[in-house]
Amino acid sequence: MAKKASVFKQKYFPTSMENQSFNSEIVSTPTLERARKRRRSNEHAVKEGEKAINIQVVVRCRGRIEREIAANSPVIVKTAAREVQVRTNPQDTLPHKTYTFDRVFGPEANQKKLFDTIVVPILNEVRAGYNCTLFAYGQTSTGKTFTMEGKLDTNDGALNPDAGVIPRSLYNIFETLEEESADFSVRVSYIELYNEELKDLLSSEDDPPKLKILDDNNRKGVLHGHEEVLIQNAEHGIRVLRQGSIKRHMAQTNYNKNSRYKVTYN
Template identity: 40%
Template sequence: MIDVTCSTIANKHVDRVFNFDKDFGPKAQQRSIYDQVISPIVNEVLDGFNCTVFAYGQTGSGKTYTMEGGMRNKSGDLTAEAGVIPRAVRQIFDILEAQNANYSMKVTFLELYNEEITDLLSPEDNSTRPIEEKIKKPVALMEDGKGRVVVRGLEEESVYSVNEIYTLLERGASKRRTSETLLNKRSR
């Protein structure tokens, strides 16, 4: 699919062309999006490649729903609304267990909000202070000297099952910050 955007920059007409690999309409199902786009990327991760799935978009456009969706139901099974993250976690564990692989896994969970990095797995500050005054564990975005970018100071949790990861994701998601804007004021 090709999208042509016309705009005027400095009183000059400019056409910009963007190529898309996939296009999903508003009735697209989470499973279909995952199978067509994300599942091949997860297979590349398991083949040893570094991969990233990055959700970017306007407030209220559905990034959280696409990435998280409905995590799981009471029995621990994925719901039809499960997003990219819970489906990827399930796929990774299913493949590793089917291969009888020997592995260890650690989870980190961070939020980038208004150019500030927050560790969503850091221990709770249970004080009665307002949220703005609660002590945050400092984390820093740095280069490691080998050209790789790392986030220093993130909590790492060792995990051994899908449900442990889902529990960490739910704990971290509860700490995420959201702001009301004119775009999402009435959404939900």
């Protein structure tokens, strides 16, 4: 296949852990007040039977990589605003199958467009007090790591044009909170789930103990025993991300675990 797709799901409220998870927790006094109002409104909506959970599925199709170009592989995928058309036979003039999603991005969509269209509305919900999750799902080489991390290097504090969802989110969060002139703190954690085992990628131990998800008093799953790092700014957050990524990439020399990639905002 000449083009491969990464699927993004955004959900307001927590979901189960899926492979790499870079979590950020934001506490801001004005934000907390708005959050209480939004939650009261949301609780009323639930009582009235209205839809309170918003799930969207977004597909991003990448172009051919050098290996596929060298192999002269055909282009069998065509994208529209909400559709992906796939031809099983490259010689067919008409699309064989059409799949519809909430949003579709073709190879022409850059990192900024994806972030502004999909992620910024989620961050607005985070600042309003919601727990939000966005994760990339797809087979190896579909571009999940590029979309979620991208290029992490900066130039005089400015993001690389190929920076992904996580570094862009960090910059967006800090810029917005600083504009509000509010007291706030941001903590991050970086968790990996593989073969039903949770690994803390920010642990200071060489062989960290296995993490567990336990039920709290409200019968909701809560992760225990993981590191939460207090970060001062976006650059600090990216350094923490690099630290966790080193451990993840080192482990990949033993097996392939790039099936899912998730970021959660709390």
